[in-house]
Amino acid sequence: MTRVVLDQLCKTYSGAHGAAVSQLDLTLDSGTMTALLGPSGCGKTTTMKMIAGLLDPTGGDIRFDDRSILRDAPEARGAVMVFQDHLLFPYLTVAGNVGFGLKMRSVAPDEIAHRVGEMLEKVQLPGLGQRMPGALSGGQQRRVALARALIIKPDVLLLDEPLSNLDAHLRMDMRDLIRSLQAETGITTLVVTHDQEDAVVLADRVALMLDGQLRQVGPPRMFFRRPVDEATARFFGGRNFIPGTCRCGVFDCALGPLQLPQGARTGPGRVTFRPEALRLAASGNGRNTVRATVTEITYLGTQTRLRLMSNGTEVEALVPPTDADGLKHGAQTLIHLPVPALWVID
């Protein structure tokens, strides 16, 4: 198990205006799975390629167990990257693809055949060794790519968008497979994804990158409850940002005085709460309960989205459809903002 440290890592492409990756500090604890999350073009894959040795950083360092690996060739790093497009070698069979890394290490053919068989069992593709990659579905190809990486028992596994372009049920199967294989092998794993749901479900820790910079690192729940700024909160579905001032644990804003949880910052800022944290209240006596007018109702299937106006401030709520039954445009209602759901940002 390997601990990976990215220390002030930078990458600027020649001819580009800004840095693709800027002063990135990130630690991947040994044996854990970390998700590097962010929108397209934010520098996630560039970071991954630098770890794999496929791109040279323009600054900073990468250490595996406190040893800098920047001078090591890609094949000597012990980090295997699984690309988003699978990139199975089209002229090799599935078995040839899976055993490729072993062949490069001059492992005996019998040993390769044995280990390939075992690995295909693990990724639930037994008996497909003699198929050509073109005869496999997208999901199967992804499993072969994963098997090809895992068979060489790398120190670090790098997965680039491992769940993109998969149907919903295949996506869930693949998530389970990646999680179980990671737990079984204990390989330090970095998953690059643009999908916050994949990041949250797969990873022990999430690192959010925006515009080449790391915004926040922590357990998945942290991003929903304690985002560091508006961009982070918005990336995870935050919609409510109300300016005001916090004094002695109470936030004064257009909605009135709101009781805050312990640890919230003081001074001017914006209170934020997730749309699904907001509750429709039956009476107006509770703390953090304010009166609001419904301005828009949208049925989303499993939830109903409400836009509400309170003292000239718009808030958005996601409530169970049954809670919204009977509400109409222009109706008056009470909304309750639970104390633990509130957080103050700049």
Add this chain to the structure above:
Amino acid sequence: MYRHLKITLMLLPALAVLGGLFLGGLFLGLMRSFNYMPVIGLTRPSMDAYLAIFSDREFYRSFLLSIHISFTSTLISCVLAVGAALLLRRLHLGRTVITFLFQLNLTVPHLVGAIGILYLFSQSGVFARLAAEMDLISRPAEFPALVFDPYAIGIILQYVWKEVPFIGVIVLANMQTMGHDYEAVARSLGATRWQGFRYVLLPLIWPGLLSASVIVFAFAFGAYEIPALLGAHYPAALPVLAHRKYTDVDLAARPEAMALAIVIAVLSAVMLAIYIRISRRRNGC
């Protein structure tokens, strides 16, 4: 149905000219190769011409020389073309200009290239004189025989000079289409640079390289003008031998010339069939 017929009818004049000239010529050649030449009184078809050429040692020497020219020039061209394509795709600055210069001699006719080879590499050529000037040899005539030589070095030089860009352009296009990702995967899986080339890049470009090689081989095998200009008198390449027999003052030698031409055509057709098969496999047909 009507549309199909209309297209066929519209194509018919062009097809008739093409078919008449090509197939007609081939048919006449075939007939003459079977000793059917009423002009000189040969009216009974026979295999005599084929028997004559297959029992002649000169045919085998010429055949081996043609194979040597085609194989060696194709092999050297392939190696140099792949090397050049590998270098060209790594270029960032001036790539367009260098790629243009690399392809420039594609437009130069073979004959012009052959004259260039004569001018540079013959024993009275530029390099021979330079070597003499630099006292590497006492006089230009001592310069190694690279042209009109029995090993066909001048011919091979000319084909290599001409075919490296041709194969290189095809291989470079292949490489650019597939990008660097497959090699990156291989490196990530533990392949060295050489292993990445040997086990990943080469198999990926192999179909394109092979089909380009078949074209070059077939061309070098069947071409007349370069062996005629730069080759030794004996042994002569097969097309030169066929031409000599065709222009022999004795018209009775013509069936042998035609038999030689047919042998060359059959071998070229086999190579064409191989090329088509490779192309179809490449396109997944």
